[in-house]
Amino acid sequence: QVQVVESGGGLVQPGGSLRLSCAASGWIFKVATMGWYRQAPGRQRDLVAWISTGGTTNYGDSLKGRFTISRDNAKNTVYLQINSLKPEDTAVYYCNTWPARNEYWGRGTQVTVSS
Numbered sequence: 001q002v003q004v005v006e007s008g009g010g011l012v013q014p015g016g017s018l019r020l021s022c023a024a025s026g027w028i029f030k031v032a033t034m035g036w037y038r039q040a041p042g043r044q045r046d047l048v049a050w051i052s053t054g055g056t057t058n059y060g061d062s063l064k065g066r067f068t069i070s071r072d073n074a075k076n077t078v079y080l081q082i083n084s085l086k087p088e089d090t091a092v093y094y095c096n097t098w099p100a101r102n103e104y105w106g107r108g109t110q111v112t113v114s115s
Helices: none
Strands: 003-007 009-014 018-025 034-039 045-051 056-057 067-072 077-082 089-097 109-113
Touching: 003 009, 003 089, 018 089, 034 067, 034 077, 045 067, 045 077, 056 067, 056 089, 077 089
Parallel strands: 009 109
Antiparallel strands: 003 018, 018 077, 034 045, 034 089, 045 056, 067 077, 089 109
């Protein structure tokens, strides 16, 4: 059974930074490209970035530069560093494989950017 648990979200002021973590249990992490996704209120869930087992990365449109995805294969953990946060980054952030599989969605972690 595969489980993912996201953490690290919170309330932050514009311009601040956060580091999100995703702990993944089960075999899938060792073989899968992993991704971070986000869903803002009233909007669809979109890909933020993905990272392969070998460290190749890809970012959603206009997100490269402020977002950095990384992974620690020894810890079965994927990270998302977000810098220069903007109010429009407010969303629930999720991790999953890429492409995403319905059975792997966790509860996500809420990021709220507000002064």
